[in-house]
Amino acid sequence: MLTRSDSAIALNRTFALLSAITVVAALYFAKDVLLPLALAILFSFLLAPLTKRLEKWHFRRIPAVLLVVAIAFGAIGSLSYVLALQVYDLAYQLPTFKENIVAKVDSLQGSDDGIVKSVSSAIEDMRKKIAHKDPPARLHDATEESKSDGLTPGEAAGKASGENPLTADTGESAEPSEEEVAVKPVPVEVVTPLSATQIAQSVLGPIVAPLGTAAMVIVFVIFMLIERENLRNRVIHLIAPRQLNVATQAFDDAASRVSRYLLMQLIVNVGYGLVVALGLYLIGLPNAFLWGAMATLLRFIPYIGPWIAASLPILLAAAVFEGWTRPLLVVGLFVANELISNNVIEPWLYSSTTGVSTMGILVSAVFWTWLWGPVGLIMSTPLTVCLTVIGRYVPQFSFLHTLLSDEEVLSPDARFYQRLLALDSEEASDIADEYLASNSLESLYDKVLLPALSMAEHDRHHGNLDETRQRFIFTTMRELVDDLGLKAIASLSLAGPQIEDGVEVPAPALKAAVPVLCLPARDEADEIAGAMLCQLLEAKGLQVVLMSAQTLSGEMLIHVAEEAPSVIVVSALPPLAATHARYLCKRLRPKFPEIKIVVGLWETLGTAKKAQAKLVETGINQVVTTLGAATQHLSQLVASQQLLDSNTVATEHSAA
Numbered sequence: 001m002l003t004r005s006d007s008a009i010a011l012n013r014t015f016a017l018l019s020a021i022t023v024v025a026a027l028y029f030a031k032d033v034l035l036p037l038a039l040a041i042l043f044s045f046l047l048a049p050l051t052k053r054l055e056k057w058h059f060r061r062i063p064a065v066l067l068v069v070a071i072a073f074g075a076i077g078s079l080s081y082v083l084a085l086q087v088y089d090l091a092y093q094l095p096t097f098k099e100n101i102v103a104k105v106d107s108l109q110g111s112d113d114g115i116v117k118s119v120s121s122a123i124e125d126m127r128k129k130i131a132h133k134d135p136p137a138r139l140h141d142a143t144e145e146s147k148s149d150g151l152t153p154g155e156a157a158g159k160a161s162g163e164n165p166l167t168a169d170t171g172e173s174a175e176p177s178e179e180e181v182a183v184k185p186v187p188v189e190v191v192t193p194l195s196a197t198q199i200a201q202s203v204l205g206p207i208v209a210p211l212g213t214a215a216m217v218i219v220f221v222i223f224m225l226i227e228r229e230n231l232r233n234r235v236i237h238l239i240a241p242r243q244l245n246v247a248t249q250a251f252d253d254a255a256s257r258v259s260r261y262l263l264m265q266l267i268v269n270v271g272y273g274l275v276v277a278l279g280l281y282l283i284g285l286p287n288a289f290l291w292g293a294m295a296t297l298l299r300f301i302p303y304i305g306p307w308i309a310a311s312l313p314i315l316l317a318a319a320v321f322e323g324w325t326r327p328l329l330v331v332g333l334f335v336a337n338e339l340i341s342n343n344v345i346e347p348w349l350y351s352s353t354t355g356v357s358t359m360g361i362l363v364s365a366v367f368w369t370w371l372w373g374p375v376g377l378i379m380s381t382p383l384t385v386c387l388t389v390i391g392r393y394v395p396q397f398s399f400l401h402t403l404l405s406d407e408e409v410l411s412p413d414a415r416f417y418q419r420l421l422a423l424d425s426e427e428a429s430d431i432a433d434e435y436l437a438s439n440s441l442e443s444l445y446d447k448v449l450l451p452a453l454s455m456a457e458h459d460r461h462h463g464n465l466d467e468t469r470q471r472f473i474f475t476t477m478r479e480l481v482d483d484l485g486l487k488a489i490a491s492l493s494l495a496g497p498q499i500e501d502g503v504e505v506p507a508p509a510l511k512a513a514v515p516v517l518c519l520p521a522r523d524e525a526d527e528i529a530g531a532m533l534c535q536l537l538e539a540k541g542l543q544v545v546l547m548s549a550q551t552l553s554g555e556m557l558i559h560v561a562e563e564a565p566s567v568i569v570v571s572a573l574p575p576l577a578a579t580h581a582r583y584l585c586k587r588l589r590p591k592f593p594e595i596k597i598v599v600g601l602w603e604t605l606g607t608a609k610k611a612q613a614k615l616v617e618t619g620i621n622q623v624v625t626t627l628g629a630a631t632q633h634l635s636q637l638v639a640s641q642q643l644l645d646s647n648t649v650a651t652e653h654s655a656a
Helices: 004-029 031-056 061-109 115-149 153-160 196-226 228-239 244-283 288-298 305-320 325-349 358-372 374-393 395-404 412-421 425-438 441-461 467-495 524-539 553-563 577-591 609-617 627-655
Strands: 498-500 503-505 516-520 544-546 567-572 596-601 622-624
Touching (some): 004 031, 004 358, 031 061, 031 196, 031 244, 031 358, 031 374, 061 196, 228 244, 244 288, 244 374, 288 305, 305 325, 358 374, 412 425, 425 441, 425 467, 441 467, 441 524, 441 627, 467 524, 516 524, 524 567, 524 577, 524 596, 524 627, 553 577, 567 577, 609 622
Parallel strands (some): 567 596, 596 622
Antiparallel strands (some): 498 503
16 A cells, blocks of 8 residues: 555656657747747857857947857858868769779679689579478469369479469460460649749758758847846846755856857867868878868767767778778878867877766767757757756755766765675675775775764664675675785885985884774674775884774773783774773773774764764763774874873973
């Protein structure tokens, strides 16, 4: 039986699904209006910085907008005219390449012993064998049929082969009669001549529609640039009228990302096209400017655009040039240009990514192509950037940010714990190594391993962690901590002494007169957290002894009495460790009042302040919640204790 909350959730999901279907249907059926509007928005993002720059140079708003729009669309129109001439010239030259194409095909086929001939011959032999086995099957079927018709086997064979059984044995041919060979009547169709209006529609129709769309785009762009502040305020009011901060951040983020993407992509693609045009011109390929311009335009299409741009010149080079040297040069030109653009130019120019994942770009490209055709494919990335930004700032559309963005959905500690739950120690170790490559060991323990260990403890105490996974997690964590400790020690030894102004600076060596003793509050997780702390303290030069979680509290008291440490550290990992730590401290403080006691209550999931207050009531000296704070505090305690011991010794010597 569904509760009221379950019914509300189901209703919300149904409403969201119906809303999504309605939006997609509106985008599809209203594309004649929305497509020019979307193109105008993208051009506005691209041209707005130029308009602002002219206004800073004391141009008025309307003249600045008209000048920028005229220059931009004039350049587009001129480029389109030149490309049309290039296409016409290429179409005129194509018949002259016929002989070279035939020669290339013949060279690929080779001699009669060539691989193409061999494969064709094998396929033909197989076809003949299959055709040869077919008549007996037909004869068998005809024989079976003859039994029901009362025909002899010979008559059945003649029937199967298409012969007339009455004339097959006499040798007479069944010639058609004169009536059968009579010429069939030819259908007559009355064609009326086209009127001038119909001719104009057939000729101008394909031209008027694009020109009409272009005119709508130009008008939209002009008014959007003139009224950009008014439009911005209206969009902000629609997004979140009562949360101006969120709406402003969303609008500015989307505008900056789209503008940066379009501008940088334009710069990269124009440079890419110029290199292609120059390289093809030097190679000698006809219409090199056309292929450079096509490479510039097609590269706006994500992933498949460069391949399409490269395929056409490569095919033309194979048709135009004799031999294979210059076609291979064309292939090398595109490969080298693409590698340099992707690995050098784009990372250098792009200060940051669009924020959309690779899978998000691919899915959006398919979706917008299905919705709006080739223009939707070109616009897919900017539109997806806008959707990703909306998903980041508007809670109702947060699923868009989750599905499309390139940001990690799970934090490093959650990913690490998820891999441990999946019993995948290798990938968990890779996550730790990846984090350690850009962060310190202390940060790795505090931000990744301890939170993951705390999540495991919560799941274990709530009965959500079976015995197999529990043992795997603790074993893997212990092995990983030991391995990281060895790596840390090795890196410290390889680093060598520090040199400042040509003088060797000795490493800090805080040698405690009596070892620092680390006691786990109760569980194995407390011991593993204590092992992390011990590694960090040993890296500081402190002598630390870690006791096992299997040791009873009474045995711990005996061990403390034997070691007589100057500092005791109690390692306690929530959720239940605070109680055990308080119980242990109640037994330690009366017996060892002179020893400093520090409790590491690793507050990774927000332990209540009340637990810390109860620990302080037991008489301990300090409560720390992170390994970094514990390391710093214990280093200061040991240093002050050493200073106190040295002063005491000096006083005794002076008194003697």
